[in-house]
Amino acid sequence: xxxxxxxxxxxxxxxxxxxxxxxxxxxxxxxxAWINLLSDAGYSYIEFSSFVHPKWIPQLKDAKEVAAMISxxxxxxxxxxxxxxxxxxxxxxxxxDEVSVFMSxxxxxxxxxxxKSIEETYPVLKExxxxxxxxxxxxxxxxxxxxxxxxEGAIDTDQVARxxxxxxxxxxxxxxxxxxxxxxxxxxxxxALHEWKQWLPFDKLAMHFHNTRGMALSNxxxxxxxxxxxxxxxxxxxxxxxxxxxxxxxxxxDDLVHMLHQMGIETGIDEEKLKEAAVYIQRVLxxxxxxxQMQVVNKERV
Amino acid sequence: xxxxxxxxxxxxxxxxxxxxxxxxxxxxxxxxAWINLLSDAGYSYIEFSSFVHPKWIPQLKDAKEVAAMISxxxxxxxxxxxxxxxxxxxxxxxxxDEVSVFMSxxxxxxxxxxxKSIEETYPVLKExxxxxxxxxxxxxxxxxxxxxxxxEGAIDTDQVARxxxxxxxxxxxxxxxxxxxxxxxxxxxxxALHEWKQWLPFDKLAMHFHNTRGMALSNxxxxxxxxxxxxxxxxxxxxxxxxxxxxxxxxxxDDLVHMLHQMGIETGIDEEKLKEAAVYIQRVLxxxxxxxQMQVVNKERV
Numbered sequence: 001x002x003x004x005x006x007x008x009x010x011x012x013x014x015x016x017x018x019x020x021x022x023x024x025x026x027x028x029x030x031x032x033a034w035i036n037l038l039s040d041a042g043y044s045y046i047e048f049s050s051f052v053h054p055k056w057i058p059q060l061k062d063a064k065e066v067a068a069m070i071s072x073x074x075x076x077x078x079x080x081x082x083x084x085x086x087x088x089x090x091x092x093x094x095x096x097d098e099v100s101v102f103m104s105x106x107x108x109x110x111x112x113x114x115x116k117s118i119e120e121t122y123p124v125l126k127e128x129x130x131x132x133x134x135x136x137x138x139x140x141x142x143x144x145x146x147x148x149x150x151x152e153g154a155i156d157t158d159q160v161a162r163x164x165x166x167x168x169x170x171x172x173x174x175x176x177x178x179x180x181x182x183x184x185x186x187x188x189x190x191x192a193l194h195e196w197k198q199w200l201p202f203d204k205l206a207m208h209f210h211n212t213r214g215m216a217l218s219n220x221x222x223x224x225x226x227x228x229x230x231x232x233x234x235x236x237x238x239x240x241x242x243x244x245x246x247x248x249x250x251x252x253x254d255d256l257v258h259m260l261h262q263m264g265i266e267t268g269i270d271e272e273k274l275k276e277a278a279v280y281i282q283r284v285l286x287x288x289x290x291x292x293q294m295q296v297v298n299k300e301r302v
Numbered sequence: 303x304x305x306x307x308x309x310x311x312x313x314x315x316x317x318x319x320x321x322x323x324x325x326x327x328x329x330x331x332x333x334x335a336w337i338n339l340l341s342d343a344g345y346s347y348i349e350f351s352s353f354v355h356p357k358w359i360p361q362l363k364d365a366k367e368v369a370a371m372i373s374x375x376x377x378x379x380x381x382x383x384x385x386x387x388x389x390x391x392x393x394x395x396x397x398x399d400e401v402s403v404f405m406s407x408x409x410x411x412x413x414x415x416x417x418k419s420i421e422e423t424y425p426v427l428k429e430x431x432x433x434x435x436x437x438x439x440x441x442x443x444x445x446x447x448x449x450x451x452x453x454e455g456a457i458d459t460d461q462v463a464r465x466x467x468x469x470x471x472x473x474x475x476x477x478x479x480x481x482x483x484x485x486x487x488x489x490x491x492x493x494a495l496h497e498w499k500q501w502l503p504f505d506k507l508a509m510h511f512h513n514t515r516g517m518a519l520s521n522x523x524x525x526x527x528x529x530x531x532x533x534x535x536x537x538x539x540x541x542x543x544x545x546x547x548x549x550x551x552x553x554x555x556d557d558l559v560h561m562l563h564q565m566g567i568e569t570g571i572d573e574e575k576l577k578e579a580a581v582y583i584q585r586v587l588x589x590x591x592x593x594x595q596m597q598v599v600n601k602e603r604v
Contacts, residue, residue: 001496002527004489185564186523187306194303214557214594215564218520221488225304255516262487262517292516 002225007266009230010253011045011176011206012038014281015066016081017250018238020050020057022285028062030284032069037277038235039073042269047100050081051090067094079140083114088128092135099132101125101172102142105160106149109180113144122166129170141172142208147184147192157192161199174204176232179219182212182249186222193226206230209251211237216251217259231256236278236289252291254278304527309568311532312555313347313478313508314340316583317368318383319552320540322352322359324587330364332586334371339579340537341375344571349381349402353389369396381442385416390430394437401434403427403474404444407462408451411482415446424468431472443474444510449486449494459494463501476506478534481521484514484551488524495528508532511553513539518553519561526567533558538580538591554593556580 015035019026026034035048048070054061063080072078079098082088091099103121104110110118125141132139145152146160164175189207196205207223209216209231220231234250257269275297282289288298317337321328328336337350350372356363365382374380381400384390393401405423406412412420427443434441447454448462466477491509498507509525511518511533522533536552559571577599584591590600 002489002492002524183564185561187304187565190304212594212598213560213564214516214519214554215561217516218523218561221520221523222304252516258515259487259517259520262485262515263489292514296514 004263004265005224005227005229007229007268008224008260009044009206010256010267010269011047011230011232012043012235012253013047013208013232013250014038014234014236014238014253016047016050016060017232018234018236019059021239021249022059024285024287025059026281026284028065028069030281031062031066034277034281034284035066035070037273037280039071039076041273041277042267043076044268045077045079047079047081050083051087052081052083064090064094067091067096077138081142082128084124085128085131088131092132092137096137098138098140098173099128100140100142100176101128101167102144103163103167104144104149104180105155105163106145106152108151109145109149112151118163122170125167126170129172133171138173139171140174140176140206141167142176142178143167144178144180146177147179147188148181150181157195160192161196164196164200168201168204174206174230175200176206176208178208178232179210179216182210182216184209184219185215186218189219189222190225193223193228197226202227206232208232210249211251212249217255220251220256220259235274235291236282236294237291238281238285238289252289252293254291254293258293306565306567307526307529307531309531309570310526310562311346311508312558312569312571313349313532313534314345314537314555315349315510315534315552316340316536316538316540316555318349318352318362319534320536320538321361323541323551324361326587326589327361328583328586330367330371332583333364333368336579336583336586337368337372339575339582341373341378343575343579344569345378346570347379347381349383352383352385353392354383354385366392366396369393369398379440383444384430386426387430387433390433394434394439398439400440400442400475401430402442402444402478403430403469404446405465405469406446406451406482407457407465408447408454410453411447411451414453420465424472427469428472431474435473440475441473442476442478442508443469444478444480445469446480446482448479449481449490450483452483459497462494463498466498466502470503470506476508476532477502478508478510480510480534481512481518484512484518486511486521487517488520491521491524492527495525495530499528504529508534510534512551513553514551519557522553522558522561535559537576537593538584538596539593540583540587540591554591554595556593556595560595 049063237252539554
């Protein structure tokens with residue numbers, strides 16, 4: 001029989017990765033109320049916003065206000081994404097616990113996303129990491145398109161390992177490897193992790209799957225077989241993927257938590273409170289969330 | 303690294319298990335055209351209808367006409383469900399290749415479904431199997447609620463093995479073990495298969511998963527680890543589950559085929575032709591099909 005971890009850590013990225021891909025702008029008060037509901041649900045990590053210029057992501061223009069208004073709970077790391085030094089400084093001003101930086105394993109995707117090559121991105125991130133460390137903040141690094149790029153197609157596992165190593169060398173505390181467009185299949189994840197095991201410290205790895213083709217939970221299963229125990233997820237499956245609009249995007253936290261609990265794997269998260277939080281943000285967005293759990297909830301309410 | 307089979311057989315149950323759970327009655331001509339599209343897609347097995355009294359399942363009242371009008375392709379087994387001897391005779395009159403019988407691993411579910419206890423059901427099925435064999439037909443047996451029952455909750459793996467053995471002893475050629483309400487989790491499937499391996503011939507087993515909680519593909523993955531290589535699926539995820547109305551029901555053939563092909567596992571099925579068939583029945587039903595593949599197709603068309 002297969003062996004499974006006893007406990008998994010889920011990092012909630014809905015307030016950032018979820019909302020930035022929704023077209024509706026959520027009012028500040030609702031964001032705060034929602035994040036407070038998330039805080040009550042038992043997470044140890046919530047990425048609450050992004051300090052990126054509002055020109056790029058207007059949905060997250062109130063990061064500073066969100067940071068000031070949410071009730072921070074002991075034991076929860078409240079993190080925010082920062083694209084550069086300016087973003088970092090704004091984040092530090094709000095006393096975040098952790099910042100996250102990001103880049104792509106695909107040169108073309110990186111250029112389309114931030115107008116820089118991978119090589120040009122390293123020094124920018126290095127400066128942010130150094131500054132963050134001086135301020136006593138831990139840093140998370142997102143590497144996107146690790147299983148496939150909308151422009152380049154397949155991405156070499158060696159390329160992902162090289163980018164990841166460079167980021168870890170800067171002092172980044174945890175890497176989140178992202179299947180940004182939801183193309184990874186379980187056999188590919190198994191093979192990639194098998195190769196990365198020789199290069200990368202797995203205790204510093206998190207996996208970030210998208211469910212575009214319905215394979216996200218399967219990819220989590222395979223990752224757990226490699227002793228990966230940290231996964232990013234977005235409540236209700238909030239947030240699409242910009243390259244496959246409307247297709248279900250992020251792995252839904254509620255689906256992941258349900259599967260893990262059914263398997264007897266602890267997450268520390270309360271499913272009932274999670275449902276409350278999902279119902280809340282669903283009402284604010286005025287649309288049905290795509291997670292299977294919410295589909296069941298919504299049908300029960302009809 | 304995990305090992306995977308080279309080839310998997312997918313048995314299409316959409317025209318029976320899918321349509322019987324849809325509220326819209328599909329016109330005969332459309333059913334025939336749709337099944338012909340399925341025949342062109344590369345399946346080796348299509349369950350095209352059910353010879354059950356139209357009082358119970360009016361959606362399938364035209365089984366006889368469907369059988370007469372579809373273009374049967376060489377190499378494809380055209381099967382139909384039969385509840386009893388009367389249904390069997392009607393099926394044989396239409397020269398089906400195979401018949402399927404069904405019962406539940408849960409006594410309560412069986413009673414609610416066919417008004418008989420499990421013990422009372424055996425002789426009925428035995429008669430059908432004997433008669434079918436005399437007519438030279440192979441017989442498939444569905445065992446439902448094997449991972450959980452809406453009335454009894456958990457179902458003992460021993461109970462499933464006992465029911466399965468009884469059916470195999472009757473001469474049934476293949477057993478399809480069904481997670482009727484979509485509650486199975488991958489760890490449970492792994493444990494159950496580990497136990498059933500001691501009792502049941504795995505070359506005669508197919509698994510029939512529902513995707514109510516999003517775990518169907520994960521359960522297929524785990525089953526493949528036990529060398530199960532036959533799976534039932536319904537195109538587009540057609541057909542809900544009567545106990546969780548509207549929640550996605552059957553495992554979607556298109557999602558399963560996509561995952562398997564991405565993993566380099568052969569199915570013999572052409573994804574483009576599958577998409578054509580899914581688009582066809584979606585237009586007839588006038589609703590979006592829930593499979594991930596169809597969600598992506600539908601978004602591309604907007």
